[in-house]
Amino acid sequence: MAETVVAPTPPTGAPLPTGMRPGPLPVGTRASMLLRCLAIQGAWNYEILNGNGIGFCVEPALRHLPGGVDGDAYRAALARQCAYFNAHPYLASLAVGALARAELDQTPPEKLVRFRTALCGPLGSLGDRLVWAAWLPACSLVALLLFGLGAGPAMVAFGFLVLYNAGHLALRAWGLGAGWLHGLRLASALGANWLQRGPQYIARGAALVAGVALPFAAHRAIGGGASLEPVSLAVMACTPVLGVLLVRLHGKVEGWQLLFGLLALLVLYSTVLH
Amino acid sequence: MLPLTLDLLPVLVLGAILGLDVVSFPQAMISRPIVAATLAGAFAGQTAAGLVVGVALECLALETLPFGASRYPEWGSASVVGGLVGTRGADGALLPEPAAWVIGVMAAIATAWLGGWTMVWHRRLIARWARVRLDAMAGGSMRTVMSLQVYGLTADLLRGAALTLLGLLLAWPASGWAVNAWRLGATETRGALVIGAAGVAASAVWKVLHGYSVTRRLFVAGLAVGTVLVGLRG
DSSP states (O other): OOOOOBOOOOOTTOOOOTTSBOOSOOHHHHHHHHHHHTTTTTTOBTTTBTHHHHHHHHHHHHTTSTTGGGSHHHHHHHHHHTSSBOOOTTTHHHHHHHHHHHHHTTOOHHHHHHHHHHHHHHHHHHHIIIIIIIIHHHHHHHHHHHHHTTOOHHHHHHHHHHHHHHHHHHHHHHHHHHHHHHGGGTHHHHTOHHHHHHHHHHHHHHHHHHHHHHHHHHHHHTTOOOTTSHHHHHHHHHHHHHHHHHHHTTTTOOHHHHHHHHHHHHHHIIIIIO | OOOGGGOHHHHHHHHHHHHHHHHTSOOOSTTSHHHHHHHHHHHTTOHHHHHHHHHHHHHHHTTOOOOTTSOOOOHHHHHHHHHHHHTTTOTTOSSOOHHHHHHHHHHHHHHHHHHHHHHHHHHHHHHHHHHTTHHHHHTTOHHHHHHHHHHHHHHHHHHHHHHHHHHHHHHHHHHHHHHHHOOSOHHHHHHHHHHHHHHHHHHHHHHHTTTSTTHHHHHHHHHHHHHHHHHHHO
């Protein structure tokens, strides 16, 4: 196994010594990249999708290329990084770190472009499963449980934000660091057990929390009276029926669309017909 | 009439920032209804009622998975509209005034739906800007990359503000009318709304978390435990 030569940390804007592998990213560069990752989708569009965002995030690292911001290497690298790209926004930080490393390692452009293209699929599907389909609903359901248990507005809102962003920011920071560490060997980072199995465990926890949270949240939202009052019994009886109906109608109508129609009927009944 | 006493400008700024959070920056989920409607309620001096409106909207948002290029409801700015309209007349109580709550949820749904379209238009607009800059980008122009990013973020901020304004312009008078004309009892109205929101949430959990073994069984077991505990507590 080839020994990695670690270069001393250069100041921002200074080129890395040629022929040496880059050491840790300078703190300022890393902080700048991480901050920019929060705006990675700022120019998301149907032409190049997230391409401009990747270029925007990688750019601070590219300043360390020979010649700095006025050099040909910088311009060529920035042009490459702004091409079409798509990935989950949080896991895109893995790509940002790995691509920055590959550029500073002066990887041949053809190899780098192939690597860049290959990243899109895995980073998209893994991020969707981990964040949108597991972590986000799990945090929402914990917030609903807090509400159901009687927590106040500050506790519910901050509880949700702290919990969600602990995962969110950790994922982005880990991604940037792991991407930089592994470079073109990113597959080993993507194969991490917690990343592959995480969605499954989070989804199971979320399902259990959901089951407990919904009755408590519904009970509090109708006023929290005795559970044998007619309205409480109606909620207990009708909610599962509506839920099952919506599952059966999956793909034909969304729940929020159906609810809008039902509420429109309720308004009509209560204001005109009643 | 618009809620001028609310100080419209801060409300529009809130709608803009929360609209921006959905996709562009920083995706910290301050745009989730349970946070956004609570914030909007706080702007109107009705934080607790804002939370309850947010809980109903959060149940609906559970169904929405914001996958990449697909069109999905934009709940950030919509929750500001829903939070303000839904807490009208709450007078510091935990539970919103029933008619306002119903109109607030409807206003949020409509605004979220329209917001989904405005996000598509926003992406098309940036694509147009990107198309005319492709040569400069291929030349590695940092200035072009930065400007496209700034234009995109700014346009998204304006999108959120405009959406919030439009939603309030339409929903505020409607809520005033509904509050005066509402005849159904408060308990029945709240019950109907909660059945709808909780039903959507239950189906969303069933659909979203279906991909892994035992999740549905865990959900049903949790429902049974939760229902019994609520019964014992009541």
